[in-house]
Amino acid sequence: INGANNPTIGKYIAFFKEVFLINEVPIYSGRALGSTKYPKIYFQDVGLRNAIAGVGDAPLEDTAAGHLAETIACDHLRRLAFKLNLNSPGHIYCYRDKPGDVDFILDLPRFGLKLPIECKFRRNISDLGGLRFYQKEHEQKMGLVLTRDKLKLEENTMFMPLWMFA
Secondary structure (H helix, E strand, O other): OOOOHHHHHHHHHHHHHHOOOEEEEEEEEEEEEEOOOOEEEOOOOOHHHHHHHHOOOOOOOOHHHHHHHHHHHHOOOHHHHHOOOOOOOOOOEEEEEEEEEEEEEEEEEEHOOEEEEEOOOOOOOOHHHHHHHHHHOOOOOOEEEEEOOOOEEOOOEEEEEEEHOO
């Protein structure tokens, strides 16, 4: 939104959230929620996201496919959190700390669970430092990595293809 001031952008974002066009995911950093100024924003509708991004029917590069996979995961996590929290809005955060980031934290207070979830939509999966740090720092026994095609339980992390999760 070129040339728009912050209050105008804030109004657009509030409207888009209200009509379910976007998901706003706050950042959880260290031990404080919302400790960074700007949340991550995901389009609710993948088709709308692709139209705005100018993505047509052409095959996606790995980076673009990864962003698309993260958008799909966010949408599904919102729905899953809503259902698991007995039809009340669930809590989804992103985690950011010096050792690394985690794409999503699915907070389910009803189950006493804050599940760290990473999207790694590529053939070679690496860089799980943020996920491992979060698991250790927050004493979470399980983590989830959404992948392109890998299904495996490795140590305390479940690797699952995105198509199986969503």
